[in-house]
Amino acid sequence: MEAARAKVAQEVRFDINASNQAEVNAKAYRAIARSFVSDTVTVPTPEMYQYAMLGSLGDDVFHEPHTQALEAHLAKITGKEAALYVSSGTQSNQLALRAHLTQPPHSVLMDIRAHVNVHEGGGLAYHCGAATVAITPTNGHHITLDEVKKHIILDNQLGHAAVTRVIELENTLNGTIFPQDEIVAISDFAHSKGVLMHLDGARLWHVAAETGKSLTELCAPFDSVNMCFSKGLGAPIGSILAGPKDFIARARVLRKLFGGGMRQTGFLAAAAAYALTNNFPRLPAVHKLAQKLEAGLEALGVTITSRAETCMVFFSCEGLGFDASEVVKRAEALPDPITLFGERLVVHIQTSEEAVDDLLALFKALIEEKRAAGLANGVATNGSATSASPYVKA
Template structure:
């Protein structure tokens, strides 16, 4: 028997999540983002992007969503692939790609030991696909080479091993670029032995901007590619998986199976389209700002562990007598706080010039304080080891 009336249920259900003054709150968040160096996923939609997105179509992506279909068709053409599929995230795009390629175990996936699919997707390759991962340390410490792949790929029918069915590269990886000549050489060999090539191209936009190489040329050596809109391009959500038509047809089925079928995605597709048109051209400025940050740290005396090839720098403050925690604490106490992690500094399209200037001034002041207190730089300086497992700190 009913115990209340509908009006009371309505009162229980209703909710307002907006801040008291949304314009002020969002302006404050956008200001904070300009001073955040933790990652580029924290970049936020501009008012102009929001305005454009609200004009998108209102279809259902599981059935037919015109704006999303237009985005998929454009990215397929841009990458030179037959078809494309919009995904919620880069992890979903990578994992569904691998699951689509991998049909019957036993099998293995060969990748760089720092690869996102290996370290930062919660063990998804094993969980979703039941695949062994062969994480390879590049012999040159920068990128996998053809010889690295030849030395570690598993071929043949020896029952002690899981044959390699996918070689997965990542470009950029920790902000560094794999030379395209090496990518082509690896692809030619891998495909010649009947193994598939996948690219985690979340930040492939940076490679295109830095090397003046077309997206198609960068994607040609691969059977499937994942491209992200919500990192360097600043869209709120979304990645795209591209490949052959039959591959994408199967991937769409798996997307549904994994719970990734979406409904009114027009606003997300429109945001991605806006990012491609208006944010991609900003990447050269991002790279220039990253190089200015790197040069400033070198001038102060910090050790650069991984140079600013695109949007990331890894550094070690040990030669200055300070630590990442001390730097982050000082940064959070500034009149306009800076938000930092550990060894990794990421520049994005919303990073301000003043944030870089303030960061360098703060580190320089810390270094001068340590020197005045009697710190002497140790013989040999820092150890030169890239600590790509960076500390994630909650802003104070």
């Protein structure tokens, strides 16, 4: 029997770390510093790991001290009664909408580019049986109160349409800041009609850092708010959902129902706390670096289709003799590769200024090559902002 057990133990054994794992990780840090794919590529630093190692020991389905402390802190700074730590922004949005929506038929009104509409696998329909009312903003930036009034469904006496129960807004959306006065106007109207408000504030940290507005002020117009620790702040995992106590209690039950109840989350809560303290103050520098990238591209004649209000720049190579796919291939082929995702460039807390300079140098080289070959028109664009495609990577 002992021999059989030893054999099974040998089969189970698995050493996942390479003998040179520290060197492998150092290369990964370098690659992340040269990635413009998303701010989700950021990784914990040794300092964050060291802090997280001291995280409390408990079971979050029952009682986990650091996780509960993190939830209480986020409830306080968002001005809400309670909060719930969850594994992802998608889960946070889906739990919020499921907790708000009880019995179909019902609909959710949103921007057509919203994450819940484009990047959450149809979860709104799957989990909530909800229809969507997706608005394309005529200003190319954000939906307005007038557009909400035009599209909201408040009456279903004839049974033709599903009544709007929730308005979902996103801030930032594709890196752009939703004007707070417009949000307040939409919220006042919604609440006057008995319609709830949910904020996908995955990157709301950027809005607070750029505008100087408190999270309480930014969240006040909403009945529930989702904010990510792994977007912008560089924590390894997790989002927070904040709202009224009874709403959060319902969301906690739904989290368990969806298989999202986590156990020993103390070290993850500690990592999030480290990110709040040490990484949030770095966001203004991220915005400045994104603005440097935008200005450099525009000076080369690259069209800016959505400006760097926070951490993202959208561009077009129209008229330059090449497209974004060629930029991606050439960037990957550099001796020190740069990774991109199409026409969206995301700057994050681990992006190096060297990477920005190298990317601008690549654009310059490509433009000069195409002009020499007679493939580019050589005319610089005015860089005016237009709406970005709704179908971009989160």
